[in-house]
Amino acid sequence: MNSVIARKSISDHIEKIKDAEILVGIPSFNNARTIGHVVRAVQAGLAKYFPERKSVLVDSDGGSTDMTVDIVKSTVIEDYQAILLYHRNEPVFKMAIPYHGIPGKGSAFRTIFEIADALNVKACAVVDSDLRSITPEWVELLLKPVLKEGFDFVAPLYHRHKYDGTITNSIIYPLTRTLYGKQVRQPIGGDFGFSGRLAKHYCSKDVWQTDVARYGIDIWMTTEAIANGFKIAQAFLGAKIHDPKDPGADLSAMLHQVTGSAFALMETYASVWKGIQGSEPVPTFGFQYEVGLEQVTVNAERMRNIFREGIRNLKEIWISVIGNGDYNEIKALGSRLNGNFRFPLALWTRIVYDYALAYRKKILPREHLLKSMMPLYLGKTASFVTEVQDMNQSRAESAIENLCREFESSKDYLVNGWK
């Protein structure tokens, strides 16, 4: 493993700081528009809630060309009086460094973990650089359960628009909850708090040439923490509003990296999840309140079209994964693709489980296998969008809860197929 700490510029920084109690990491790539706000919120949070603790802010950058790094270096809070009741005792050190390795969020996090390990910190937090809804309170909510309550991993809990986070809602949350028995609502939320002990655990893993180095990092962090028996909590952070991501980004690649990482972790921790039945809530910090959410518009017609094209063209691949019976059911769904079509929960659950099993059995090259799931996922999403369009947030949440129950009640199908 090629450690970032070996680089002289970074080791000099670490030498200068020696050790710290708190580290907040921000992975960035061309986020000049939003990163200033994130850095200010983090600095304010550290100043307001942890004035007596030595803290480090690390921006792990993927080679931005739009002044992101300069903004991180130059951003300071002009008027501390507005937010502080008393002066900060310990300084906040700032590091803005380029990460090495496969370009991706995971590689950026790896650098943050290694610096946290080298500085022997007690608690870390990572927050996305494109957040527009972050407040200083996020820093407290993510770090305090670690520093004061002895938790090792704090997942975020947000209010999100009912159309937002559909990979989470239709695949990752039900699957993670069913497999590992913990109701972590946003397992790939992206903003986490974790202990120094867990950062060391992350550093000890050699996964940086896989999809974990890309979008797979979030599910990997959550699963590693749960499956290895670390103490888990979640913190209510309010609304998650973030900057629109790179328009060139490919959703198919994201789906493939996230689900691929989840399926790979199922192989690693098969002995852990096989015996788990049902699920339990995890301790939740923060005062929960209703928040106004930004409208998310989705093009359900386009999703239905891709689903239709999948039915027409991917028959052989789908039959090899989900079998003739379920393919015929999907084909029947395709023939009544109007605004009222519903993707049966049991069918969707079997599809996700069959894909996990096919991934394990390597019945196709894994990239092809995972990408062939995309039209099915879009069909399911289009069905969800039409189902919840007239529902309020809490009723939409009930629909997700129903899916989770279906996943849990069908777990034997997965366990039996795994043998």
Add this chain to the structure above:
Amino acid sequence: MTDFISLILEPLRDVYAKFVRFVPNLLAMLIIILVGMIATRTISLIMLKLFQTVKFDSWSDRMGLTSVMRKGDLWAKPSEAVGSFVYWLLVIAVLMAGFSALNIQAIDHLISNFVLYLPRVISAILILAFGYIVTGFIGRAVLISAVNRGYLFAKLLADAVRILFIVLFIAMALEQLQVAPGIVVAAFSIIFGGIVIALAIAFGVGGIDTAKKIIEKETEKKEEGSKDVEHI
């Protein structure tokens, strides 16, 4: 008259003598082929049993051999695929050994030519096998990508790419076999170039509307990209 009869009988005697000399060779050939075929079948069955005992298929799964085969749309078990490859190799060897027992100069000559030609045949087979895997892999990748992008002619596009690759690999194999290499290269250039030009003309003239639709769709998609990525 006696001379005349002996003139007729002499060739017949010669033929008979040659036949008598040839019969043991023929018998030897038949025995070699018969025993060889039985031995070949037995060896192949033993091999399959051995593969099952050492769990060759599971080993292939772990080592990624199965995955490589699936990439090329080969759905047989790895043990069966290797078994039948060895079987056919042994069949060829047995047939050659059998024919050489005939001791006929022309056949010996043919066999020695065949032996000299064998490396080319093997490399052509390898090219075709490799081509089969690559074509299957690329064809499937194009199909999935096109479907995920919502193209209306995904299957057609994937089939076109498959055909291009099949033409390419068949031309390479024929060139390796030295089957009229000049004509093969020329034919390949004409066919390949023809396909590309035909596609360009078809797309440029016949498919203006389709191209327009695709480009418009792409532009729309880029604008919608931010909505898509927020679905995580």
